[in-house]
Amino acid sequence: MNDMIGKIKDSCILVVDDKPANVLLLEQLLEEEGYGNVLSTTDSREVVDIYQNEAVDMILLDIRMPFMDGIEVMQALKKIVGNDDYLPILVLTAQTDMETRQAALAAGARDFLTKPFQPWEVFQRIHNLLETRFFYYNQRLRADDLEIEVQNRTKEIHRTQLEVVRRLGRAGEYRDNETGAHVVRMSKSCRLLALKAGLGEQFAELILQASPMHDVGKIGIPDYILLKPGRLTPEERVIMESHVEIGIDIIGNFDSTMLIMARSIAATHHEKWDGSGYPHAISGTDIPIEGRIAAICDVFDALTSTRPYKEAWPLEKAISFLKDNAGSHFDPSLVQQFIEIIPDVISLRVEHPDEEE
Numbered sequence: 001m002n003d004m005i006g007k008i009k010d011s012c013i014l015v016v017d018d019k020p021a022n023v024l025l026l027e028q029l030l031e032e033e034g035y036g037n038v039l040s041t042t043d044s045r046e047v048v049d050i051y052q053n054e055a056v057d058m059i060l061l062d063i064r065m066p067f068m069d070g071i072e073v074m075q076a077l078k079k080i081v082g083n084d085d086y087l088p089i090l091v092l093t094a095q096t097d098m099e100t101r102q103a104a105l106a107a108g109a110r111d112f113l114t115k116p117f118q119p120w121e122v123f124q125r126i127h128n129l130l131e132t133r134f135f136y137y138n139q140r141l142r143a144d145d146l147e148i149e150v151q152n153r154t155k156e157i158h159r160t161q162l163e164v165v166r167r168l169g170r171a172g173e174y175r176d177n178e179t180g181a182h183v184v185r186m187s188k189s190c191r192l193l194a195l196k197a198g199l200g201e202q203f204a205e206l207i208l209q210a211s212p213m214h215d216v217g218k219i220g221i222p223d224y225i226l227l228k229p230g231r232l233t234p235e236e237r238v239i240m241e242s243h244v245e246i247g248i249d250i251i252g253n254f255d256s257t258m259l260i261m262a263r264s265i266a267a268t269h270h271e272k273w274d275g276s277g278y279p280h281a282i283s284g285t286d287i288p289i290e291g292r293i294a295a296i297c298d299v300f301d302a303l304t305s306t307r308p309y310k311e312a313w314p315l316e317k318a319i320s321f322l323k324d325n326a327g328s329h330f331d332p333s334l335v336q337q338f339i340e341i342i343p344d345v346i347s348l349r350v351e352h353p354d355e356e357e
Contacts, residue, residue: 008130011057015040016047016073017092018065026060026122033123044068048076056087058130061109063093063100074107081108086136088129092117181352182301183212188352189297189345190290196337199289210262211294214269217247229310244270244279261290269294274328292331296322296338299329300345305354315346 013035015026023040030038039054041047044065050056059077063070074089081087091104094115101112110132111125191208195201218226221243225236232240247266251259268282268291275283303318313321319339326335338345 007134008127009034010037011035011130011133012037012039012055013126014038014047014050014054014056014059016044016059016065016070017062018042018044019062022062022092029119029122030126033119035126044070044073047073048080051077052080057133058088058090058126060090060092060126063091063095063104071103071107074104074109078108086133088133090125090129181354182305183214184352185345185348186214186294186297186301187211188348189301190293192341192344193293193297193334193338196341197289197293197334206258206261207265207290207293209258210290211265211297213247213251213262214265214294214298215243215247216250216266217243217245219250220246241270241278264288265290265294267291269298271295272329273326273331276328287331292334296330296334297345300338304349315342 013030015023015030015038017023017026017040020042023042027038027040039050039056041050045067047059047061047068051059061070061073065073068076070091070093077087077089087108088110089108091109091112092115093100093104093112096114104112110129113122113125187208190211191204194204194207221240225232225239228236244267248263251263251266253263254260265288267279268287271277271280271282271287271291272295273284273287273292275281300318300322303313303321304315306312319342322330322335322338326332
């Protein structure tokens with residue numbers, strides 16, 4: 001309470017009256033009451049400039065003045081103050097007609113005092129209006145703090161969700177990529193390619209979040225197939241390809257934009273542009289764009305990574321593979337765009353190396 005009283009007494013009060021005697025009287029009264037930060041003017045045309053240059057907390061305003069009357073002053077202030085501020089304006093007037101009161105309220109007056117006035121009434125109304133302003137700003141600061149807290153918590157939830165997705169994606173890669181760096185590089189490559197393809201920042205961020213789960217279904221594939229160094233038999237190939245359906249089942253059907261995209265990527269990133277992929281042999285633009293992007297980024301990173309069953313390919317050989325399979329395995333336009341961002345993609349391996357690198 002003492003803190004609030006102190007703030008009220010420290011408030012900057014602007015007195016506006018064309019009669020110097022009235023201004024002097026109000027200044028003396030306010031000083032005697034403990035208000036030490038009082039400004040004044042007898043020229044109503046100066047009010048807007050004073051308000052803009054000083055931290056004015058309250059205005060005591062006469063209505064009948066030359067040049068600009070009190071209504072015009074309030075209308076000019078309203079354009080500057082806007083609707084996001086609470087500026088207490090106490091109108092001091094000898095006019096008591098209803099029309100003047102209505103006009104003043106519409107222009108922004110918060111309260112009235114009729115001349116001649118009693119000092120105690122001036123002080124009480126000033127105190128009440130400044131107290132309201134104090135509570136208003138406290139509430140706004142609290143709302144701002146709450147908004148910041150909500151934003152911080154939302155960001156934390158977002159970071160946690162992304163990390164959970166990455167960890168789940170790593171679980172699918174763990175047995176043939178011990179570091180799990182593949183899912184990080186692959187997802188960041190997807191983001192880069194989405195931006196290059198002109199899909200926008202929102203889509204790029206979404207595919208960054210969703211793509212780590214592209215091969216989560218590998219959790220359900222036996223080691224003797226997943227880690228087999230040689231060519232798979234037709235029977236083993238069927239089991240290997242079932243990781244798509246396993247992944248779809250793990251991700252599930254949830255009303256989440258990120259999980260919907262994750263499910264789409266898991267379901268379609270093994271489809272091929274010419275329709276020879278799996279599990280549904282869809283082709284061309286019938287394959288969702290996120291699946292086509294993930295296919296390129298996944299294959300490129302896998303080719304250039306060392307796995308228990310293969311050595312890493314040289315960069316030139318991996319790029320040649322993409323070019324040779326553009327229009328058959330991969331979306332040809334996306335391959336060209338991917339090649340244009342190769343330096344950025346390569347830098348991801350420096351940022352997120354496998355342990356053996």
